[in-house]
Amino acid sequence: MxxxxxxxxxxxxxxxxxxxxxxxxxxxxxxxxxxxxxxxxxxxxxxxxxxxxxxxxxxxxxxxxxxxxxxxxxxxVDRVCPISGPGGAGCCDLSHMTVEAQRRFTGAVVAEQLRRLGGVDREVTVEEVPGGASNGTLWRTRVRLAVDVVGNPGYRRYRSNEVVPELACPQIDPHAYVGLADRVWQPGAELQVVLDADGGRHVVEIAPPVLSGGARRQGRRGAASRRAAVNAPRPEKVIEGSGRVVERVGEREWRLAPTGFWQAHRGAASTYSAAVADWAQASEGATAWDLYGGVGVFAAVLAEQVGPSGRVVSVESSKTAVDDGIEALADLGQVSFRHGRVERVIPDLPAPEVVVLDPPRAGAGRDVVAAVAAAGPRRIVHVGCDPASFGRDVGLYRDHGFELADVRAFAAFPSTHHVECIGLFTR
CATH class of the missing domain: 2.40.50.140 (Nucleic acid-binding proteins)
Incomplete structure (x- = not known):
């Protein structure tokens, strides 16, 4: 029809x-x-x-x-974020709902994406991540601010490069904002502000992107060129802090650059680590893969399970993250890091019993899922930060004979539509 x-x-x-x-x-x-x-x-x-x-x-x-x-x-309810209403910043788009309603809302979205894209009918209950206030505020530990054309810091308006020059979003503790509005920053720059595990504040000014002629064009090609310019490496200047952020999961400590990746929610890394440990169940002496491994948070979990006689290979495309992970996990001889793109490194890896992967927002995709499935793991634990790409990857695993044995969803971004999913796949 x-x-x-x-x-x-x-x-x-x-x-x-x-x-x-x-x-x-x-x-x-x-x-x-x-x-x-x-x-x-x-x-x-x-x-x-x-x-x-x-x-x-x-x-x-x-x-x-x-x-x-x-x-x-x-x-x-009355909106908890004063800058994110209609026409405002894109930060807290669900802050007009009760926290319970936010979780029902995002859970319904995850269930719909699983059904529509993954072919799986499953009710989804979104779980709280400890570490924030009860009204969905004060959970964030790091934020990327934009600087407007006259040097004022703020948040970007929804689906726009225009800056709302108000430092009032309650996702992060107000201490993060102290003094930032009193200074004139480089127009077009970005500010990375981090409150680390020791309570220290770190502020880094990131130079504006260098736009080519193509980035000034209208349409999709111009937009793609602008995204490439924004994502390209840019000069960074440490304004406040040591330049090394301290983060912890359990008793283990990581030190990384303020602009390096760490979960935004103060309780997310610990919560996800516990979920991965529960589902991975790697045997002592086994081999495990940690794909898109970052600084090795999940590699540390897997290392404890496989023990000194086992092997954990963590694959990460960021050389800085690999270096920080090697430093943090130096005492774990069973862990090795591989720098490179996951799809290029997988063919050289030893056969795994367990695979854990935490791909970027676009998901793992057809080639990576096919390669992981072909490696024949007993269990796959897949972490997804976007319901649609997670749903697509679920469908791809099913095409290769793996079924979604269980799924959990976490309110790791309260007051927003973003939700984190973790799936367990078995044959």
Whole structure:
């Protein structure tokens, strides 16, 4: 059956009255108006609202923000973040919901992605990650701030490079912001601010990206060039702190650059480590892989399970992370680090009993999942930071004979639509 064609239209700026339906990936609710789907942010399922269309590229759907609530959900609360409402910063897009409603919302999204992309029907309960306030604030330990054209630091407006020059997002302790607004920073720069495990504050100024001529073009190619410029290495200047951040999981300590990767939620690394330990169940003397291993947080867990006679190989594309991991795990002779892209290193690795992988937001993808499955592990523990890519990877594992034996989801980013998933796969 052919889908109904929609005439070319542009509702941008139009105010519409809709009833909000189910949660959608990305933090919106699904609504319908005059035969089209409208993804509406800042609402809750069941609410009747007036919404303003913010983006319309034509076709069967468009995007809108809630302007006025006509019939409110009992789960609606006063927004805990003063800068993230309609038209504001992109930080706390679910902060108008109770914490319990946030978890139901994100759990429904995970379940839908598992069903639609992974072919698995599973109810998902999103679990709390210890370490933040009960209202979904004060959980973050590191933040990347933008600097506007006149040198003021702040948060980027949702889906925009425009900066909201207010240091008021409550995800992180207010100590992180002290004095930052009193200084004029380099326009276009970014500030990495970290509150480490010892309570120290670290501030690093990252130089603005160098934009090529292609980055100034409109359209997809221009956007791709701008992303490449932003992600390219840029000069960094330590403004405050030692330049080495202290982090801990259990009794083990890591020291890494303030701009190096560590979980944003103060309790996430410990929580995920416990989950991985519970599901990996590597045998003493066995070989285990830790793919996209970062500084070796999961490698340390696996090393304890396989013991001195076993072997853990951690693969990571960041040379800085590899160096920091080698330093932190120097006492674990059974752990070795390999620097390189996972898909290129896997063919040279010894056969594993267990594989743990924590890919970036885009997921592991077809080639890596195929290579992991072909290696014949007894168990795979897959950590995913995006429900859609996690769902796609679930489907890929199933194509190779592995089934999702169990799944857990964690509220590692309270007041936002982001959610962390960990899946156990067995044959």
């Amino acid at each position: 052919n889908r109904q064609a929609h005439p070319r239209t542009d509702w941008s700026g139009r105010r519409i009255e809709v009833v909000l339906g189910n949660p959608a990936h990305g933090g919106a609710c699904v609504a319908r108006f005059e035969g089209r789907v409208v993804f509406v942010r800042h609402g809750l399922p069941g609410e009747r609202v007036f919404a303003r269309v913010t983006e319309d590229r034509g076709g069967s759907f468009c995007f809108a923000d809630v302007e006025d609530v006509l019939e409110a959900s009992e789960d609606r």
